[in-house]
Amino acid sequence: MPEKIDYDDKIPNNVNLSGDRRLQRALEGWQPKFLDWWGEMGPTLRTNGVYLRTAVAVGRDGWAHFDHVNVPDYRWGIFLAERDADRRIGFGEHAGEPVWQQVPGEYRADLQRLIVIQGDTEPASVEQQKLLGLTAPSLYDLRNLFQVNVEEGRHLWAMVYLLHAYFGKEGRDEAEGLLLRNSGSPDAPRILGAFNEETADWLAFYMFTYFTDRDGKYQLGTLKESAFDPLSRTCEFMLKEEAHHMFVGTTGVDRVVTRSAQLVRENDTLEIGACGGIPLDVIQKYINFHFTVSLDLFGGETSTNAANYYTAGLKGRWQEGRRKDDHRLTEGGTVLEKPTADGTWTTDEVQTLLALNLDLRGEYIADCRTGVKRWNRILEENGIGFRFSLPHPGFNRAVGLNAGFRVTPDGTIVDEATWAANRRKWLPTTEDLAFVRSLMHPVYERGRIASWVAPPVNGVNDKPFDYEYVYLP
Amino acid sequence: MEVSFDRHPDSYRHWKLRVDGPVAWLEMDVDEQGGLVPGYELKLNSYDLGVDIELHDATQRLRFEHPGVRTVVLTSAKPGVFCAGANIRMLAASSHPWKVNFCKFTNETRNGMEDATEHSGQAYLAAVNGTCAGGGYELALACDRIVLVDDGSSTVALPEVPLLGVLPGTGGLTRLVDKRRVRKDRADVFATRSDGVKGKTAVEWRLVDELAPRRGFTEAVAARAAELAESGTRPRDAVGVELTPLRRKATADGIEYTHVTAAFDRSAGTVAITVRGPREGAPSSVAALHEQGASGWLLASARELDDLILRLRTNETELGTWLIRTDGDPELVLAHERVVLENAATDWLCNEVLHLWKRTLKRLDVTSRSLVALVEPGGCFAGVLLELALAADRQYMLDGPPVDDEDSPERASVTLSRANFGPFPMGNGLTRLRSRFYRDEDHVDRLARESDRPLSAAEADGLGLVTEAPDDLDWDDEIRLVVEGRAALSPDSLTGMEANHRFVGPETVETKIFGRLAAWQNWIFTRPNASGPDGALRRYGTGRKAVFDRNRV
Structure with missing residues (x-):
């Protein structure tokens, strides 16, 4: 007889895993495949233990349990935020009705699709970041990379749990599909384009965790409003962890800017490449790229699917509860800026219900501005005149109204020749990328850090910067 | 538009x-x-x-x-x-x-x-x-x-x-x-x-x-694709025939092609379609047919008729009755069709011309217009062109001299040929003759024996090839009454009735698509559950859900 797996021990959870035979059976099939995937597609760097936070319960004490962990033995848990027995649907045509504890047959395909798309992004970023451990600028950063990776792994678990628990055989097939598609794979790529780009260097990693994971935050925020309560509760808990990823991104870019500013001041020149720093205009080009690729993840400005999901109660707006309207959006319009072939901008009024992607994108852009403000404050404190900015949302877009147009970062519509002549000023060039990559050397000694980035202000969990966050072989 | x-x-x-x-x-x-x-x-x-x-x-x-x-x-x-x-x-x-x-x-x-x-x-x-x-x-x-x-x-x-x-x-x-x-x-x-x-x-x-x-x-x-091509039957080195632009003069009153003419009568709701037979002898060989290319009579007339059908269906929905005539020498029609019928098995172009005619005639079969063939002296309803008459809902044949020339010895005729017994099946897989005389194989066999000679109005009437054969004194009035009577009926019921009568016998994928599937679809299209203000089709893209009448009909 095979040894009985103690799921509560292996997989910390608050979904009564040990009492649910159907779920156990599903996870028995899936977990070995997940571990194979992690071994093959997860971080390349081998370690003897990483100082990681593990969620062992959802409460205040449970969600942040710190210890050195051998990564393959990480306890990927399944947690849903506490259930609110009185929760009601907050929007759409079912507004006011009790939320659903089971998937309504009518919405099965749509819900499954939403979960699969969300789930597909989680392992994708682990794949994209697979090689980064080999060039970490410090043990502190290395530890953060692992933390982000295991949490993406846990988010995958969370989506797989939903597929297994609520979507039957098809859900199990789709859960397996999440491991079969791989980032950048020529045969079976990830569903969304941005998740097939390699995260090639650490500046890109900070940018990714700032801009692209922030898209994830906003998507999770809309799913948190879902009438399907298990999805809502799952996403609510995931948002807590997503906040840490944002933190890695925000402080990561902070630290690069701080270091660059310091080098500019010390050498009295913006040309700091020679002294091992990343020039501010290269950072700006990274911002331009990662911001706009992330905007593509919001989909077209107008979307029938998003409207259908809203009406059905599957996916709400960011902070739906705080919006002061009828939460049905059957009336009312939203103004949309559109590029035209003659090189001018025009406006179009569309039904608000059809412009939900635009609404979410607007919230996201406002949030991104706070980061730029932060980074500019660092420049200001260092007495440097250079300022970062977010490019126009029409810049460098492959999805939506602006796809097919050439728009400069300041929002001018230009022809192909002008675009080609200036592209190098706006987006990272091959040389820029090669230069940044040339700075990427691993620094694995305690308390030391690479030349191009400043040390963090605080360590993890009140530990000092020179703490041995990662045990290396 | x-x-x-x-x-x-x-x-x-x-x-x-x-x-x-x-x-x-x-x-x-x-x-x-x-x-x-x-x-x-x-x-x-x-x-x-x-x-x-x-x-x-x-x-x-x-x-x-x-x-x-x-x-x-x-x-x-x-x-x-x-x-x-x-x-x-x-x-x-x-x-x-x-x-x-x-x-x-x-x-x-x-x-x-x-x-x-x-x-x-x-x-x-x-x-x-x-x-x-x-x-x-x-x-x-x-x-x-x-x-x-x-x-x-x-x-x-x-x-x-x-x-x-x-x-x-x-x-x-x-x-x-x-x-x-x-x-x-x-x-x-x-x-x-x-x-x-x-x-x-x-x-x-x-x-x-x-x-x-x-x-x-x-x-x-x-x-x-290469593997599939291996087993293909098309010739390796054949030179194609360019489908040159059609010569067409379209006005408010009609459309004029080289071989086909359509005259609109908007007050009567009719189109008078005339397909002209060849004016010259048939190509002497397959090579000569290739030489003629898109200007060869059979190919050109099929393309013109096809284009006309498509344009009338799309642009002239109120012209509900098509009166189909032919004009020319039946012998020449038969001579032209003989070249392609005899060589279709070995020559790709002959084969294509045949199948283009087949598809064009099929278009006529599924056209939602009342089709009336008018067989008059000077016409050439022979072989492939007789299929036009057989595709029509009714056939009227003038039994007597031309209406405007009572002294003329000229009389209307129809001529059966092998073209009417196989190469142009309808969507139901049957020839138009076998559809017309469904499950009466003896009669179809008898008709085959009457092939290749002009049949008079009396003979055609006797053989069941025409609906009626009025004489020259009755003709104008008779046709006027038919057309006016037709125009007074509900266009929807006519479309439904005609589609039912035209396709007898077995079902095929094609008849199911144009019959069962299209009819259900067209019914669903007009139902409130699809097209009403709250219907699924109308609401699609608005983000709002359809409201259905839950009664099963």
Whole structure:
């Protein structure tokens, strides 16, 4: 007889895993495949233990349990935020009705699709970041990379749990599909384009965790409003962890800017490449790229699917509860800026219900501005005149109204020749990328850090910067 | 707006046609801003009538201009998207007659692809390289073989029922169970789930024939296409016949071609169509026929008639009765048709001309207009042209001299030939004569014995080939009464009645598509559950859910 797996021990959870035979059976099939995937597609760097936070319960004490962990033995848990027995649907045509504890047959395909798309992004970023451990600028950063990776792994678990628990055989097939598609794979790529780009260097990693994971935050925020309560509760808990990823991104870019500013001041020149720093205009080009690729993840400005999901109660707006309207959006319009072939901008009024992607994108852009403000404050404190900015949302877009147009970062519509002549000023060039990559050397000694980035202000969990966050072989 | 069906590959907006030896690549690359009518964007390779007119043009040219092509790869030039089907906003904004006519034309084009596969040795291969939904999958279904990219996410789907509250309108349901023999329970599951089926399941359910990996997809398709081409029957070194632009003069009162004329009588609601027979002798050989190319009488007259039918259906919906006449020498008609009938088995062009006539006559069979053939002195209802009369709902033959020349010895005649006994089957698989005399094989045999000689009005009447044979004194009044009486009846009931009477006998995929599927679809289109203000079709794209009347009818 095979040894009985103690799921509560292996997989910390608050979904009564040990009492649910159907779920156990599903996870028995899936977990070995997940571990194979992690071994093959997860971080390349081998370690003897990483100082990681593990969620062992959802409460205040449970969600942040710190210890050195051998990564393959990480306890990927399944947690849903506490259930609110009185929760009601907050929007759409079912507004006011009790939320659903089971998937309504009518919405099965749509819900499954939403979960699969969300789930597909989680392992994708682990794949994209697979090689980064080999060039970490410090043990502190290395530890953060692992933390982000295991949490993406846990988010995958969370989506797989939903597929297994609520979507039957098809859900199990789709859960397996999440491991079969791989980032950048020529045969079976990830569903969304941005998740097939390699995260090639650490500046890109900070940018990714700032801009692209922030898209994830906003998507999770809309799913948190879902009438399907298990999805809502799952996403609510995931948002807590997503906040840490944002933190890695925000402080990561902070630290690069701080270091660059310091080098500019010390050498009295913006040309700091020679002294091992990343020039501010290269950072700006990274911002331009990662911001706009992330905007593509919001989909077209107008979307029938998003409207259908809203009406059905599957996916709400960011902070739906705080919006002061009828939460049905059957009336009312939203103004949309559109590029035209003659090189001018025009406006179009569309039904608000059809412009939900635009609404979410607007919230996201406002949030991104706070980061730029932060980074500019660092420049200001260092007495440097250079300022970062977010490019126009029409810049460098492959999805939506602006796809097919050439728009400069300041929002001018230009022809192909002008675009080609200036592209190098706006987006990272091959040389820029090669230069940044040339700075990427691993620094694995305690308390030391690479030349191009400043040390963090605080360590993890009140530990000092020179703490041995990662045990290396 | 007047719709024209003239297209040329040099100016396609939505397709790219590339011929590479025995394989042609027909790539769909729909221009979002290229809708035939303003008000919708053709996103994700969705199509409207304009896109389909180009497809039709391409399929015709492949048969005539590229005789060496044995495999046509139908694929998409857009990454990750094969075809999202008919554009929903276009459908939602279209009038009912426009939708019905659009579906009919798209059906005919897809049937034409199957016809090319079956009768021209030009097999269609669908290379589904991304999302393939609704009409997109129906387009693939019309191909001989379907290869689906195995990327873990691309699906084939028929989401019309769950998303739009209508049916897949271009043969999807029929081809699923009839052509591909998908089990009905699986077809039921498939056609009620909006997200479709992918990968191994799609193969297992017979929704597609095979999978090919994303990497090297084009190469895998090319290899399969080359393999199919190996077994093709088309000649290797043949020179094609260019389908030159039709000469056509269109005015408010009619359309004039070289061999075909249509005169409109708007107050009577009629079109007087005259097909003129050849004025010169038949080409002396197959080589001479090739030499004539697109100007050869049989090919030119078929193209003109085809174009006329399409234009009248689309642009002249109020002209409900078509009066069909011929004008010319029956002997010359028979001489011309003899060249292609005798050489169709060995010469690709003869074969193509025959099949073009077959398809054109089939168009007539499914046209929602009352068709009346008028057989008068000076006409040439012989052989292939007699099929025009047999396709009509009624045939009137003048028994006497021409109305305006009572001293003339000239009399009306009809002539049967082998053309009436096989080469031009209707959609039900039967000839028009066997449909007319359904399950009366003895009579059809007797008619065969009366072939190849002019039959007088009395003889034709006696043989059951005409409805009535009025004499010259009665003729004008008789025809006037018929036309006026017809014009007074409900156009809807006439369309339904005619479609029922025209197709006797067995069901085929074609008759099911134009009958069962189209009729149900057209009924559903007009129902409030689809087209009412709260119906699924009208609400699609608004983000609001349809409200259904739950009564099953």
